[in-house]
Amino acid sequence: MTETQNLTLVQAVRDGLFTEMSADEDVVVLGEDVGKNGGVFRATEGLYDEFGGDRVIDTPLAESGIIGAAVGMAAMGMRPVPECQFSGFMYPGFDQIVSHMSRFRTRSRSRFTLPMTLRAPYGGGIRAPEHHSESKEAFYAHEAGLKVAIPSTPYDAKGMLISAIRDPDPVVFLEPKLIYRAFRGEVPEEDYEVPLGEAITRREGDDIAVFTWGAMTRPTMEAAESLAEEGIECEVVDLRTVSPLDREAIVEAFEKTGRAAVVHEAPKSGGLGAEITATIQEEALLYQEAPVKRITGFDVPFPLYALEDYYLPSAARVEAGVKEAVNFP
Amino acid sequence: MVALTKLRELYADMVTARRYEERLQEEYLEGKQPAFDISAGPIPGELHLAAGQEAAAVGVCHHLRPSDTVTAPHRPHHVAIAKGVDLKRMTAEIFGRETGLGKGKGGHMHLFDPDVNFACSGIIAQGCPPAAGAALAAKKRNEDAVAVAFLGEGAIDQGGFLESLNFASVHDLPVVFVVEDNDWAISMPKERVTDVEDGSKRADGFDMPGVRVDVDDAVAVYEAAGEAVGRARDRNGPTLLEVQVHRRMGHFMGDPQTYRSDADEEAALARDSIERLERELRDRGVDDAELNEVREDAETRVEEAISWAKEQPHPEPGAAHEDVFVNPPSGVTDSEPDFELAGVSGDE
Numbered sequence: 001m002t003e004t005q006n007l008t009l010v011q012a013v014r015d016g017l018f019t020e021m022s023a024d025e026d027v028v029v030l031g032e033d034v035g036k037n038g039g040v041f042r043a044t045e046g047l048y049d050e051f052g053g054d055r056v057i058d059t060p061l062a063e064s065g066i067i068g069a070a071v072g073m074a075a076m077g078m079r080p081v082p083e084c085q086f087s088g089f090m091y092p093g094f095d096q097i098v099s100h101m102s103r104f105r106t107r108s109r110s111r112f113t114l115p116m117t118l119r120a121p122y123g124g125g126i127r128a129p130e131h132h133s134e135s136k137e138a139f140y141a142h143e144a145g146l147k148v149a150i151p152s153t154p155y156d157a158k159g160m161l162i163s164a165i166r167d168p169d170p171v172v173f174l175e176p177k178l179i180y181r182a183f184r185g186e187v188p189e190e191d192y193e194v195p196l197g198e199a200i201t202r203r204e205g206d207d208i209a210v211f212t213w214g215a216m217t218r219p220t221m222e223a224a225e226s227l228a229e230e231g232i233e234c235e236v237v238d239l240r241t242v243s244p245l246d247r248e249a250i251v252e253a254f255e256k257t258g259r260a261a262v263v264h265e266a267p268k269s270g271g272l273g274a275e276i277t278a279t280i281q282e283e284a285l286l287y288q289e290a291p292v293k294r295i296t297g298f299d300v301p302f303p304l305y306a307l308e309d310y311y312l313p314s315a316a317r318v319e320a321g322v323k324e325a326v327n328f329p
Numbered sequence: 330m331v332a333l334t335k336l337r338e339l340y341a342d343m344v345t346a347r348r349y350e351e352r353l354q355e356e357y358l359e360g361k362q363p364a365f366d367i368s369a370g371p372i373p374g375e376l377h378l379a380a381g382q383e384a385a386a387v388g389v390c391h392h393l394r395p396s397d398t399v400t401a402p403h404r405p406h407h408v409a410i411a412k413g414v415d416l417k418r419m420t421a422e423i424f425g426r427e428t429g430l431g432k433g434k435g436g437h438m439h440l441f442d443p444d445v446n447f448a449c450s451g452i453i454a455q456g457c458p459p460a461a462g463a464a465l466a467a468k469k470r471n472e473d474a475v476a477v478a479f480l481g482e483g484a485i486d487q488g489g490f491l492e493s494l495n496f497a498s499v500h501d502l503p504v505v506f507v508v509e510d511n512d513w514a515i516s517m518p519k520e521r522v523t524d525v526e527d528g529s530k531r532a533d534g535f536d537m538p539g540v541r542v543d544v545d546d547a548v549a550v551y552e553a554a555g556e557a558v559g560r561a562r563d564r565n566g567p568t569l570l571e572v573q574v575h576r577r578m579g580h581f582m583g584d585p586q587t588y589r590s591d592a593d594e595e596a597a598l599a600r601d602s603i604e605r606l607e608r609e610l611r612d613r614g615v616d617d618a619e620l621n622e623v624r625e626d627a628e629t630r631v632e633e634a635i636s637w638a639k640e641q642p643h644p645e646p647g648a649a650h651e652d653v654f655v656n657p658p659s660g661v662t663d664s665e666p667d668f669e670l671a672g673v674s675g676d677e
Contacts, residue, residue, distance in 0.1 A: 028469070054469060060499065065492030068458020069465055072476070075448065076398070076466035092488065099452050100459060107431045108441035110652040112448070145653050168655035197658045244658035 003189040010180040012154035016161035030057035031083030063093035071100045074114040087122035088131025102145030117164040125178030130302040135266040140172040141243035147171045148243040152217040154185035159194030176215035199249035205233030209253035212263040213239045223318035251283045258289040268296040290328035295321040343383040345627040346407040350378045379404040381577035384602035385509045386411040388550025392558040398446040398463035398476040400456030403438040414442040420634040426641035433644045454487035464504035475503040475561040483514025498535040503561035511576040516588040532569035541571040545602035
């Protein structure tokens, strides 16, 4: 019988780090405040005491240096897990991500591989200013050579992080900080993997497929329950990994329902909702009964707190959007 | 005093690198004139040559072992040769051939050879953080390997460089940062981009030894680098080493250098580090016949590499999809590429 713990998402992240650092000496954590301080969101709490400053490395406030050093360590065969305090702090290290992290393998006939996992809290909802709140997963999904994982539950957070760290390829691991502590879930004490690239159906329904990930899974589920009371049954698919996309799961859910909505907090234009919509067009056009509805953030820089609730898709917006798609024409 | 056998080795690598770039220049310019067409000829795309900078590369790399890491910038050929990168495969890569170091998909400023731990970064100064990381890995694993990051003096205002100096210093990393000062940041002379003429002084701000070799002299570089690499090898921390070199050509092949005076170019050509080393070899009793022999060997090596490379096939179009992931995920591309429709094929 597997022992479980009742953990928040951020505690599950920490548990995943602990598990992999215990199992493999080549796994090291580096970043700003990750050591003695335990991380700005406590994702590395206690790791410094357990594993020491040699493996939980406090770095200068310099993301190009952090991510680039991880690239070098990974090229030498280690499994570094660099952290950026907020996904908005990845930008000073962006060149290391797109010029090195994603491409060493291609440039070297597969002889250099970078088994590194770049972690960062991302997304809005905590009343923080724009670069502490925005949702730029499409940047990284657009970059070939990177995997982009976004868990939405404590169970997935630990299992997907373990998969990411063990993955021989570089992974951008985005953690929805709005739900870092919003709820608890059962998490096995042992190690386990939740495979990257596989979506999960959170709710079954015949009327419309709703695709989402990360923190948006909750308002989407809330809307789905409410819509069920009106007789509209949503199939809610949590994609979990936005690169590679689980296109089979997308097409399967769409063919079942003939209608779809995508919910993401990133701005609409160029967001991954467009990629999902295009996949449906390419693979399942003849099943289509209504335009795919995109329920997303707006094409603006992430607004300050007073406008945040307006900006982020809410359960009410999801409900309205879904109804539009279901009632078409 | 540096042993005569070592001077001969430095000289051999320097003339190989110089001859290599002279020949690359010829190959590169084929078909690109009179109106400069960057897409034409056997080496399409850009080509950044390092002729005049050989002293820095050989003086440093002759202290290194295959297990030591080197990251080179966009002007990497001389460093790659000095580090012992396979010349044939490197040449095939520059010509975009299937057997190149990167399967003909990386090109001349993306040369990667794990056999000698050599990597490049086409973006200036961005090789510094990975070099620091390689040094950190060696330190953590108690290996005696060191890392060296090469960059130009035009790159020393980049954050990645300064972040790496700080990181290396605070963690006492076994790494050496080698600044090749060729006086020009593309079209900008050094005095117009910095008030600090001696770039090695930047080390002071990081409590790190900073050394400048003020002449184009491979022997002086070899001696200074010996201390710097030794310091890293002995786990006594990083060093910043700046080396005065010269730029014999434009920033890229085809650069008309309208920003540069004839006098500056002539002065650069006059302070040739290879001629300097030849004089020293002669002073120590090496005769012309022996020098000729070294040059002929270099010529042969270069010609063999280039003719081998040119016989190699171009990569098949499907190679574009390879080497992205260790475990290629399904669903990244949702249909098989149609090469015929795309109008492309490998070699017939």
